[in-house]
Structure formats: C-alpha cells, structure tokens
Amino acid sequence: MKVGLLCLAWLVQAAALTLQSDEAERPTTKVVKLLKTMQETVESEAKADEDTYDKFKCWCHENTDAKTKAAAEAETTSRELKERVEILIAQSERLKGEIETAEDEVAKNQAALDTATALRKQQNEEFIDDRRRLEGDISGVKSAKAAFNSPEGGAFLQSKVSAVRPVLQQLMKDHLTKLSIDDRETLNSFLQRGDGVDGVLGVLEGLKDDFNEELVKLNDDEATALAQYEDLAAAKKAEIKAGEAQVEAKKEERAQANAEHAQKKQDIKDTQALMGADLSFVDDVKKQCAEMDAEWDERQKIRAAEAEGISKAIEILDAEEAHANFAKTFSFLQESAEHTEHAEPGRAEAARVLADAGHRDARLAALAMSAKIDKFTKVKKAMDDMVFTLTKEQEDEVKQRDFCVQEFQENEVETADKTRLKTSLLAKEQAIDVKKPQTEIETLEAEVADMQKQLKKAGENREKENEEFQTVVEDQRKTQKLLKDAMEVLGKFYKTEAMIQVHAHAGPEAPGGFKDYKANEKSFGVLSMLQKLIDDSKAMEAESVRAEKSAQKAYEAFSADTTASVEKKETAIMDKKAEKAGLEKTLVQTRKGREGAEDALSNLADTKAGLHESCDFLMKNFEARQAARTDEMDSVKKAKAILSGATFAEIQLD
Structure with a gap:
C-alpha cells in the first residue's frame, strides 16, 4: 500500500514531464502503465505480506508447541523431584532413628566393658593380695623349718623355740581351719614345752603343701579369669568398633540424603522458574500472534480496497474521455516534482528460545x-x-x-x-558421579549462548528496522512538503473552497481551444488528487509509526523474556557448579579417607610384624x-x- 501511494505521486509528476517532453504521445498512456506497475507492486507486496504472515504463523506454531512441551516436561520433572524429596525426608528420619539406636547399643557395650574392666581390676587386686599372703605363709613355713634345721643342743633348742614361736603362733592364728586337732596339739605342745620338733616339722610340711596347692589353684583361677576377661573385652571392643563404624556410616548416609534433599529442593525451584518463564513466553507469543492475525486481517482489507481502486483507476484512465481530460489537466503543471525513492520497512521476526586406612x-x-x-x-x-x-x-x-x-x-x-x-x-x-552435573552445566551454557545469540540477532534486526523506519518517515515528510508546496503554488491560481475532498472525480471535458487565461474551473480534480496524495502519505507515516511501536514492543517483550530465561539458566548453572564442587569435595574427602584407611592397614601390618618380632620368642x-x-x-x-x-x-x- 505504501509503494502504491507513492506511485500515485510519481504518476502525477511523470505525466507532467511526459506532456512537456512529448506532446504527441497521449498523456494517459504512461499513467496507465504506471498504474499497472503499481498493480503488480500491490500484488508483490501482498505476496510478501503473505510470506511474512506464513513465517510468523510458523514461528508462532513452533514456539508455542516447543515451549508448551518444555513446560509440561518441567512439570513432570518437578513432580518427580518432589516425590524424591519425600523419599529423602523419610530416609533421613529413618537413619536418624537407626543412628540413635546404634549409639545406644555402643553406649551399652561400652558400659558393659567398663564394668567388666572394673571387676577385672578388683579381681586382680584380690589375686595379688592372696598371692602375697600365700607367698608370705610359704616363706614363714620355710623360715620355721630353717630354724629347726640348725645344730641341736640345749642352748640351741631354746633358741629354736624363741625363733619359731612367732611364726607358729601366726600360722595357727591365720590357718587354724587347715590344722587337724592332732596338729594343733603338736604345735601347742611345742610352744608350751619346746618338745615334738619332728611333729612340728611334719605339720609345717603339710602346711607348705597346702599353701603350694592353694597358690597353684590361685594362679590357675587368675589365668582363667584373665582369659575370660580378655575374651569378653575383645568381643565388646569388636562390638563397639562395629557399632561406631555403623553409626559413622549411617551418619554419612544421612548427610548424603540431606545434601541430596537440599539439592533436589533447589532443582525444584529452578525447574519451576524455567517452567514459569516458558509459560510466560508462550503467553507473549500467543499475544503477538493474535496481534499479527488482527494486523493481517486489516492489511488484507486495505490491500483488497487498494487493488480494487487501482483496477478502477486503470479502467477510468484508459477511457478515451480520460485521455482527453488528462491532456487538458496536466497542462497546468509548470514544474517537475522530485522523484523520491523509499523502501518498505521490514517486519520484526521473533527468535525461538531453546530451553543440567634361657638358660x-x-x-x-x-x-x-x-x-x-x-x-x-x-x-x-x-x-x-x-x-x-x-x-x-x-x-x-x-x-x-x-x-x-x-x-x-x-x-x-x-x-x-x-x-x-x-x-x-x-x-x-x-x-560419586561428577560428570553428570558437568554435562548439565554444558547443556545449560549452550542454551544460554544460543539465547544470547538470538537476542543479539534480534537487536541487530531491530536496529535495522528502526533505520528503515526513520528513512520511510523522512521520505514521507519530504513528499508531504513537496505536495503542499505544489498545492500552494496552484492555490494562487485556483481559488476553490473544495480542495480537501477526497472522492471527487475530474470534471467534464473542457471546451476546445484556448481561452483567455483565467482560473480553471476544472482545477478541483487536480487539487483533490494532491490532497489525497498528502492524506495517503500521512496515513503511510502513521502506519509506519504504529508498525515501529508494535515491532519495538515485540522486541522489548522478546528481550525481557529471553533475559529472564538467561538469568534463570545462569542461576541453574551456578547451582549445578555448586553441586559439582560439593561432589568433588566429597570425592576428595572420601579418597583421602580411603587412602588413610589403607595407610592405617599398612601401619597395622607393620605393627603386627613388630609384635611378632618382639613377642613370639617370649610367648613361645x-x-x-x-x-x-x-x-x-x-x-x-x-x-x-x-x-x-x-x-x-x-x-x-x-
């Protein structure tokens, strides 16, 4: 339509030039040719509009389906993540109870070991006291026997009695129950009268045998008690170690569950944010597509009216009467109008947004x-x-x-x-899988790069469209000035009051021959045409402004949506990087722990070898x-x- 309107201006100017350069050629011939060219241009513009509309509808279809599908997938992912979160919460609570139970069991085993250790200490102390007592008794018996073994004589006998009396008295006091009635009488007789040495030696020998037997039994009981304690202690220590290892393992498992829980919650947040951005983008696309449909309908109507008008104009101008009338009308144009070229402004095409150890x-x-x-x-x-x-x-x-x-x-x-x-x-x-978040990061970064590329391209297209818009507006304003100048020049000659009418046609054929120069009463058609051209130029300027505003609005919406999507994806990238860093840290800590366990096993093997070296001979x-x-x-x-x-x-x- 825009080209059509300017072509009308070219028509007038070209006709005037044609009449001046070639009076013999009928003036409507080139006009009709221009109208037919104009008709072809209208058809070409209609085809271009149709191609633009088809591309835009394809863009609407692709983006609406793709983003709707992405939003549905995001909703499914969000639901699966929420189900996983519930599982992790239950797992964490279960592990918490198991940890408390295991810790209670460790505490009970430790208490049992402490009790056994205290009891063993008491038993050992009693053993040492009893052994010391028996050794003392044996030593006393030996001392008494040694005293009796000294050379005999009267003086010596009294000395023997004095030497062994305290020992015998103490033995009778401490071990009365071990002595028979005869033994007691033998000892009392010796203590009172100093006789019966052989009998006393027999009693002492009997006591010595009893004490030695008791000492042997005491040592055996101590060895048995020690072995039982060592078995119990080893078993309890093993249970404690196993319990502590179980507690540690379950704490680690719970920590991993809690960490995954936190990560999944963040993933839900990111997924829902992306889903919101996709749905918002779909709404914007639908809105833009609705506006495009409305504009298409409007342009179809205008285009149809323009085509109809051009067809009628050709029909009218190709008539014999029109030829004669134009010949007369164009004789009043004394100056050539400047030819102004222009380019139709382009239409913005929105880009598609593409959404992880002795001797x-x-x-x-x-x-x-x-x-x-x-x-x-x-x-x-x-x-x-x-x-x-x-x-x-x-x-x-x-x-x-x-x-x-x-x-x-x-x-x-x-x-x-x-x-x-x-x-x-x-x-x-x-x-531990560190590659998975890295793959998700690379996918998100690729999507961000593509979106930024699309945004840059859209900006470049918008800048180019704006430049075209500025050119069109400038051209239309120049055209309007030229047409107004022409009307002002003609207005000096034609004092008509009906210049602004749009739908009037040229008057009847003027009389033949030249008459005295005066204002032509048939000038109404020329001035109406000029006014119509001015109105059409203003309409084209207004439509260009409206189209520029619509394109700028669409670009701003696309830019805002794309920027929001980029920001959300960059946030998701940061979260995935944090997740990757956490996994890498856990991997390093786990590897160090495993290497520490291996070192501990090596040290334990060395320690065991050292124990064999220092203990085998002794124990054997x-x-x-x-x-x-x-x-x-x-x-x-x-x-x-x-x-x-x-x-x-x-x-x-x-």
Whole structure:
C-alpha cells in the first residue's frame, strides 16, 4: 500500500514531464502503465505480506508447541523431584532413628566393658593380695623349718623355740581351719614345752603343701579369669568398633540424603522458574500472534480496497474521455516534482528460545664366687637382692606377655575395622558421579549462548528496522512538503473552497481551444488528487509509526523474556557448579579417607610384624622361662639356707 501511494505521486509528476517532453504521445498512456506497475507492486507486496504472515504463523506454531512441551516436561520433572524429596525426608528420619539406636547399643557395650574392666581390676587386686599372703605363709613355713634345721643342743633348742614361736603362733592364728586337732596339739605342745620338733616339722610340711596347692589353684583361677576377661573385652571392643563404624556410616548416609534433599529442593525451584518463564513466553507469543492475525486481517482489507481502486483507476484512465481530460489537466503543471525513492520497512521476526586406612642366670656364678670370698652377711644380702630382682623379672615378664596378647587382639580388631572402612569408602568413591552435573552445566551454557545469540540477532534486526523506519518517515515528510508546496503554488491560481475532498472525480471535458487565461474551473480534480496524495502519505507515516511501536514492543517483550530465561539458566548453572564442587569435595574427602584407611592397614601390618618380632620368642618360651627363673630363685634360697647353717638333707625337705 505504501509503494502504491507513492506511485500515485510519481504518476502525477511523470505525466507532467511526459506532456512537456512529448506532446504527441497521449498523456494517459504512461499513467496507465504506471498504474499497472503499481498493480503488480500491490500484488508483490501482498505476496510478501503473505510470506511474512506464513513465517510468523510458523514461528508462532513452533514456539508455542516447543515451549508448551518444555513446560509440561518441567512439570513432570518437578513432580518427580518432589516425590524424591519425600523419599529423602523419610530416609533421613529413618537413619536418624537407626543412628540413635546404634549409639545406644555402643553406649551399652561400652558400659558393659567398663564394668567388666572394673571387676577385672578388683579381681586382680584380690589375686595379688592372696598371692602375697600365700607367698608370705610359704616363706614363714620355710623360715620355721630353717630354724629347726640348725645344730641341736640345749642352748640351741631354746633358741629354736624363741625363733619359731612367732611364726607358729601366726600360722595357727591365720590357718587354724587347715590344722587337724592332732596338729594343733603338736604345735601347742611345742610352744608350751619346746618338745615334738619332728611333729612340728611334719605339720609345717603339710602346711607348705597346702599353701603350694592353694597358690597353684590361685594362679590357675587368675589365668582363667584373665582369659575370660580378655575374651569378653575383645568381643565388646569388636562390638563397639562395629557399632561406631555403623553409626559413622549411617551418619554419612544421612548427610548424603540431606545434601541430596537440599539439592533436589533447589532443582525444584529452578525447574519451576524455567517452567514459569516458558509459560510466560508462550503467553507473549500467543499475544503477538493474535496481534499479527488482527494486523493481517486489516492489511488484507486495505490491500483488497487498494487493488480494487487501482483496477478502477486503470479502467477510468484508459477511457478515451480520460485521455482527453488528462491532456487538458496536466497542462497546468509548470514544474517537475522530485522523484523520491523509499523502501518498505521490514517486519520484526521473533527468535525461538531453546530451553543440567634361657638358660640359667650368669648371676648365679657371680654369687657362687662371692660365697667363696665374701662374708656370709654380704652374700646373704646379695642373695636376697637377687631373689627380689628375679621376682621382679618374673612379674615384668608376665606383664609383657599380657601386653603382647592384648596388642595382638587390638591389632586384629582394628585391622578388621579399617578393612571394612576401606571397603565402604571405596564403594562410596566409585558411586560419586561428577560428570553428570558437568554435562548439565554444558547443556545449560549452550542454551544460554544460543539465547544470547538470538537476542543479539534480534537487536541487530531491530536496529535495522528502526533505520528503515526513520528513512520511510523522512521520505514521507519530504513528499508531504513537496505536495503542499505544489498545492500552494496552484492555490494562487485556483481559488476553490473544495480542495480537501477526497472522492471527487475530474470534471467534464473542457471546451476546445484556448481561452483567455483565467482560473480553471476544472482545477478541483487536480487539487483533490494532491490532497489525497498528502492524506495517503500521512496515513503511510502513521502506519509506519504504529508498525515501529508494535515491532519495538515485540522486541522489548522478546528481550525481557529471553533475559529472564538467561538469568534463570545462569542461576541453574551456578547451582549445578555448586553441586559439582560439593561432589568433588566429597570425592576428595572420601579418597583421602580411603587412602588413610589403607595407610592405617599398612601401619597395622607393620605393627603386627613388630609384635611378632618382639613377642613370639617370649610367648613361645614363657612357661619354660618362668619355670627356669623359679628354679633359680629356689637355688638362691637354698644356697642362703646352707650359708645360714642348714644341712643338704634339710634343704631337700623343701
């Protein structure tokens, strides 16, 4: 329509030029040709409008379907995420209860172990007291026997009674129940009258045997109690370790469930935001498409009216009467109008928005040598010191054996615990997938890049359209000025009051020949045509302004929607990057934990090898070493007794 209106202006100007340059050619010939060209232009513009409309409808269809489908998929994803969140909440609550139960069980096992340890300590203290008492009793019996073994004589007998009286009195007091009535009478007779030495020695020998048997039983009971405690302690420690490992594993599992819960909630938020953006975009597309449909209907009507008008104009101007009338009318145009070219402004096309780890001690030889050169007092003192030292070594060796047993048990328990931990951490390490969020990030970044590209292209198109709009408006205003200037020039000659009418036709044929120059009464048609051209130019300017506003509005809506989608996707990218960083951190921590478990297992193996190196000989030869050392102590004690005056036969009684 725009080109058609300007063509009308060209028609007038071209006709005037034609009359001046070629009076012989009929003036309506070129006018009709221009009208036919104008008719072809209208048809071409109609085809271009149809192509533009078809493209826009295709764009409407594609974007509405794609975004509607994306919104439906987002709704499905959101529903699935919400279902997963509910599962994670239930899982977290279940794990919380299991953790509390496991912690209670660990506490109970620890309390049981503490109770057993306290009881074992009490038993050991009682054992030490009883053993010390028995050893004292045995020592007292030996002392009494040694006293009786001194040389006999009157003075010596009284000395024997005085020496052994306190010992015998104490033995009778402490072990009355172990003595028979005859034994009691024998001891009382000796204490009162000093006779019956052989009977007393027999009683003492009997007591010594009882004490030795009791000591053996006491040691056996202690060994049994110790073994039972060690078994119980090992079992409880293993249960505690296993319970603590279970608590730790469930805490880790719950932490993972809580972390996934938080991530899924964020995913729901991002998905719903994207769905909202898609639905908003669909609404904008539908609105733009509705506006396009309305504009298409309006342009169809205008185009039809324009085509009809051009057809009628050709019909009228091709008549013989019109030829004669134009010949007369164009004679009044004295100046050529400037030819103004223009380009039809383009229409904005919105872009589509595309949405994740022994032998005897050498000291005996030294004592033997000392017995040859020292006084008995020093030798006895040295013997006592050696017995004390051997006793201490005996006790230290027992402690060392107990230490080795305990260390082997603890090493085995800890090795099993670290092996389970390593297996658990290795499985967790293999289950962590860092690639998935990276793939989702790359997909989102590609979508953002495409949307930004579309936005840039839309901006460039909008800028080009605006430049075309400015050109059209400028051209129309120049045309309007030229037409107004022409009307002002003609108005000086034609004082008509009916210049603004639009639908009037040229008057009848003027009389032949020239008459005296005066205002032509047939000028109404020319002035009406000029006014019509001015009105059409203004209409074209107004339509261009309306089209520019509509295109700018569509561009702003598209830009706002695209920017909102980009922002939401960039937010989703940041969330996915945070998720990836969290997974990478967890992976590093898990790998370090697994490597730590492996290092701990290596250290435990080294420790076990060291224990074998330091403990195997001791544990293998423990009983033999204990017996040999006991023999050493007996030898020293017998040697001391000999130095004290005992005979070899008396010593053998021990």
